[in-house]
Amino acid sequence: MNSIYEVYQALSMIERVLVFLVLAPFAGGLLAGVDRKLSARLQGRYGPPVRQPFFDVLKLFQKERILVNKFQNFNIVLFFLFTVFSGAIFFAGADILLAVFGLALAGTFFILAGFSVGSPYSHLGAEREVIQMVSYEPMVILMAVGMYQVTGSFKVADLVQHQAPLILYLPGIFAGFLYILTIKFRKSPFDLSMSHHAHQEIVRGITTEFSGPALALIEITHWYENVLLLGMVYLFFGFNPWIALAVSLATYLFEIFIDMNYARFKWQLTFASTWLFTAVAGISNIVVLSIMK
């Protein structure tokens, strides 16, 4: 049953990173395709083919490059590199804290990209992204802390092979993490800064000014990010790879259902509810754990 881990153990760090770099975009793109197909079906439509996200990205690479200034694409490239970096660290089995902070840094560059262009929509989108980041970041750190409390290690390689199911110790943290995943996946009700549907008061938010290859890069970065986030969900169920994979996938489908069933919240409610949830679910879980230990 644990043959996945045997293969994983057999690979060296560099090999693991390479496998991640190659497979993650395919997995992420496929998930995005499933998302669109499933969303369409839930809305009573036929929907695009599952491969559609790949077509979109390939097309975007062929489009003309329009630059507003030099910094915008510089920032986007850094956004891409840091997301891939944190994903690589995570899947190589290194420090989870480093992966979390790498992801935060990537997010910062995305915000800077939003601010670097002139469009007011983009600025508003970036401002909202800052608010979102402040909302979800505590929960992500709490997750790393909670996992450390249970296993005594920050190393992903140790976390994933921890034989006792983490979910039993960290149910509150898992619930809180699910909550912020909606923000990270940019799903309704929290698709404030940038929505996939693009029917929004601030047009496309941060990505309003990005076109062609830059937009394709943002899209691919998003795929990497999604795979990384689902990897974090996986950790909670690391004792059994099959259950873990199933739960990761179910989480993604769950987020699609949530997306279908909510209107977009305003930032005030997003902020307040996320912190409240973090405080109630996340911190209480940590406190209970520390009392038990």
Add this chain to the structure above:
Amino acid sequence: MARKTIIPFGPQHPVLPEPIHFDLVMEDETVVDAVPSISYVHRGLERLIEKRDFVDFVHVADRICGLCSFMHSMGYCQAVEEIMGIEVPERALYLRTIWAELSRVHSHIFWLGVAADAFGFESLFMQSMRLREAVLDVFEATTGARVILGVCKVGGVRRDIDTDTLHGIVDRLPTLKANLEEISAVFINDYSIQHRLIGVGYISKEDAYTLGCVGPMARASGLAMDMRFLGYAAYKYLDVEPIVESTGDCYARCLVRIREIFHSIDLIHQAAEKIPEGPFDLKVKGAPNGEFFSRIEQPRGEVIHYVKGNGSRFLQRFRVRVPTFSNIPAMIKALKGSGIADVPNIILTLDPCISCTER
């Protein structure tokens, strides 16, 4: 520190399919002032009366707006008929009423969909549009067109609905009603929708009256004002009741429209029961000589068609004042002090129809 920025809203904007432009003066995410600028759709069709005679002009009146197309041609025909003293056959009046109420239903469902899109409820948008197709199918079966019906004419209507078709339509209505009930339950009860709509864009009853609000906008603020009480077409034979809410916010406007859909369906039932046999049009002789302000209730509120003729085949003046034009001052008032996230909701709960507004 509050820094003032100006956010352009429109004329091309994903949540607003219509070209109206607002300069939103923002302090962070709060609107402190809104300056509308229109005329992106100004065609000047009122002067087409110089080139089309009064019978021909019905086609132009039909195309003032795609959403309330039938109502415009009906208002225009009523004005001309009034001046010329034409007694329109009763069957034609009933047929007009049925088409008018169907137009109201499809316009309101369309509005529900677009509003859902504005607050980011994609699936509700899709479901609303799907339901709207049921009404469009009825249009297609009875008039041959989906959007611009072209079925009204001076002195009656161009086509009859035979009894079987009419029964078919009426038989289909309960299904539509059941589906609509499902959707409207979401609109009324969903927490996230209430979060976006309740308390947003408040207009008091006094403001609504003095700023000249009409239609659902006025009725949501507690003014029981409905031009159908004037008893034009067949409304004098039907039980029309005003649908009034008192809270005056976006949520109230949403409720008013939802309840109006059901009321319209009820009116169609009534009309289908009472419709008499007989001719459905009248040969028109002569030309209008005189003037009249014809007032009818569109999906968006009171519309005025003013026709003035001097006895020649060409009219002297045609003017249309549409509800959106009358509602804009109230909208500007509601916009001030709202957040940028509320702007699409406030604009959309007005149900703006810019192409009528600018003619």
Add this chain to the structure above:
Amino acid sequence: MSEPQEIVLLGKNELVGVVAQLYAEGYRLVQIGCNTLRAAYELNYSFDKDYLFKNLRITVTPGEEVPSISAIYQNSFLYENEIHDLFGIAVTNISVDYHGTLYRTSIKTPFSVDNVRLPEPPKQKAEAPAQKEDRPRQQEAETEGPEGQKE
């Protein structure tokens, strides 16, 4: 079907006073419209109270100024700007004055007396029946479809 519509003819200078009185009586402003005559303009101020329609009418010559009623009815500013842009009538003291930028048209003041071609009223009785004969037939031909009336 017919609703009673009262049309009151007024002088330009009486307008603001009468409008203020109507405001006090609780009328709402329905619309302000303008008609082009041969060498003058006719302004219609329509009011409504409990479904009673009342129309004030003033006549002005080209070049004459009209006082704004936007101090009484705030919502009149859009109508008054429209009249200024389309008819070229100067309306003074509008609360929100667009200075002619509300409507941008390819010809300036398209509804002014210089631009509008008014139809001739019918002169002879003998001409009228000839029109009547071809009217209904033409009408039949036009019922075919939405594009039918294109010439």
Add this chain to the structure above:
Amino acid sequence: MAWFKRSPWILHYNATSCNGCDTEVIVSLTPLYDLERFGIINTGNPKHADILAVTGSVNEKSVQVLKNLYDQMPNPKVIVAVGLCAISGCVFQDCYNVMGGVDKVLPVDVYVPGCAARPEAIIDGVIMACEILEKKYREQKKRRG
């Protein structure tokens, strides 16, 4: 490769239209007609769009917006004129403030007839626009060498 054909994104602009065609463009994206099954998204953002669907007969003021939108779209791009107004001006062609058709101001590639254009016709037109998009991309590539 033929990526353009598989993923064209639409930008819709209402240049002096009566809403009839606009609602039909929106309707063609919704359940009964569902343009998204061809990978078509209504983006609402000119910088992401490949196809500009214009309805209405363009007037003095909207022509600037229309040109602006067209210039913001990255190459290759295609214009689809939806409805009779966008083709010739329909009943409004005699109006004083109407230019009478999109092709008076911008190069139109596909004309979709109808007043209002039916969703089926719009879908046909957009699919035809995809082919032209592909062709334009190849020409552009050839020119660059």
